[in-house]
Amino acid sequence: MLTGNQELIRDINTQSIIRTVISDGPISRASIASHLGLTKATVSAIVQLLIDRNIILETGSGDTRKGRKPILLQINKNCGHIISVNLATDVITLVTANLMGGDCRLKQFANPSDNALLLKLLIQYVDAAVAELPPSQYGLLGIALGIHGVVHHNKIMFLPYASFQETDFLSILGERYHVPVIMENEANLSVLGEWAHCHTTNEMLYISVHSGIGVGIIMKNQLVKGKNGYAGEFGHTIIEMNGRPCPCGNRGCLEQYASERAFFADLSHRKGMTVTPEIFGELYRQKDVQVMEAIKQFIKYMAVGINNLLNTFNPDIIILNSFLTMYHASLCEEIEAELHNNMKRYCHLIPSALQDMSVLLGGVYMIRNRFLYPNAGAQQSAGIMQ
Numbered sequence: 408m409l410t411g412n413q414e415l416i417r418d419i420n421t422q423s424i425i426r427t428v429i430s431d432g433p434i435s436r437a438s439i440a441s442h443l444g445l446t447k448a449t450v451s452a453i454v455q456l457l458i459d460r461n462i463i464l465e466t467g468s469g470d471t472r473k474g475r476k477p478i479l480l481q482i483n484k485n486c487g488h489i490i491s492v493n494l495a496t497d498v499i500t501l502v503t504a505n506l507m508g509g510d511c512r513l514k515q516f517a518n519p520s521d522n523a524l525l526l527k528l529l530i531q532y533v534d535a536a537v538a539e540l541p542p543s544q545y546g547l548l549g550i551a552l553g554i555h556g557v558v559h560h561n562k563i564m565f566l567p568y569a570s571f572q573e574t575d576f577l578s579i580l581g582e583r584y585h586v587p588v589i590m591e592n593e594a595n596l597s598v599l600g601e602w603a604h605c606h607t608t609n610e611m612l613y614i615s616v617h618s619g620i621g622v623g624i625i626m627k628n629q630l631v632k633g634k635n636g637y638a639g640e641f642g643h644t645i646i647e648m649n650g651r652p653c654p655c656g657n658r659g660c661l662e663q664y665a666s667e668r669a670f671f672a673d674l675s676h677r678k679g680m681t682v683t684p685e686i687f688g689e690l691y692r693q694k695d696v697q698v699m700e701a702i703k704q705f706i707k708y709m710a711v712g713i714n715n716l717l718n719t720f721n722p723d724i725i726i727l728n729s730f731l732t733m734y735h736a737s738l739c740e741e742i743e744a745e746l747h748n749n750m751k752r753y754c755h756l757i758p759s760a761l762q763d764m765s766v767l768l769g770g771v772y773m774i775r776n777r778f779l780y781p782n783a784g785a786q787q788s789a790g791i792m793q
Contacts (some may be wrong), residue, residue, distance in 0.1 A: 428441055428481060463502065466479050485506070489548050490551070495555055505780075526571075545778070559636030595769070606726075621661040641661065646661050646708060664704075674697065706741050
């Protein structure tokens with residue numbers, strides 16, 4: 408039996424009730440009490456507080472064979488809105504969404520090379536997004552920023568392919584909009600987005616292939632970040648002794664051979680011309696020999712890396728987000744075919760269902776948790792646990 412500070416117990420019970428309404432709603436008060444092992448009086452008191460705060464809504468009645476029909480409860484998804492931003496190397500993507508990640512409105516703009524201009528443009532686009540938000544009780548709940556580098560305690564620790572590491576996003580955006588601002592590694596956000604919206608598993612890896620290669624790791628329903636935020640830097644595992652130099656300081660890192668940046672650089676070298684994504688698409692449709700060879704090389708290197716992940720983590724599923732999955736439908740099957748050890752039987756490799764929306768919805772998820780569970784521990788309120 409849980410004992411201790413009554414305020415702490417109420418906070419824990421409130422968090423549990425909100426999670427139950429999110430996962431099982433619409434749901435009645437009696438069903439919540441039965442599910443959580445709480446008294447009906449406790450549930451009713453907490454639910455009324457949440458209704459008064461406009462976080463939970465009463466919505467219709469449940470079916471029952473006899474007696475009074477129970478009132479059903481659900482989260483008020485439109486009580487506030489969230490802005491989530493993917494600060495990729497070339498393109499910045501911004502989405503506004505309601506509390507549950509719905510009613511999304513997406514905008515993209517080129518990432519300027521001038522860091523001062525970057526912040527100016529970001530504020531301009533956030534201003535426009537805020538102005539378009541529909542009326543709600545709580546308005547803008549927070550801003551999440553997906554960073555293509557290592558982030559620890561809301562600070563950028565390593566940013567290999569961009570130069571805005573010293574830009575003070577948190578203070579400037581926080582003071583301008585008076586809301587929490589969270590920065591997180593884009594692969595960590597991606598695994599949270601895919602996990603929260605697409606998969607019911609507590610052991611999951613998400614491989615994000617962009618300018619670099621990162622892995623978001625969920626083990627036992629927790630996001631694994633490591634002591635200093637460097638867990639999941641999959642692209643910096645070494646696959647070639649004394650290979651190509653990498654910004655991390657090592658040589659032969661995986662992302663120097665299998666990232667989008669490396670793929671297009673190698674293909675451009677093969678073709679003797681600059682190959683853009685548009686040109687690649689046309690060459691792929693023509694089944695260009697050198698394009699097919701480049702894809703085979705990507706598969707070979709990715710299989711080596713995934714083999715290492717399997718032996719290290721033994722996850723339930725591995726999600727792959729690569730631009731190649733949009734063209735090459737059998738990519739995951741061909742990577743699996745390149746695995747030759749005993750762990751192959753445990754490999755469940757599938758393409759991302761959300762693709763690049765996963766990082767944005769992961770940001771929405773983190774801000775949502777911070778709003779709904781303000782008194783939770785740092786990990787839990789940041790979206791580490793569901």
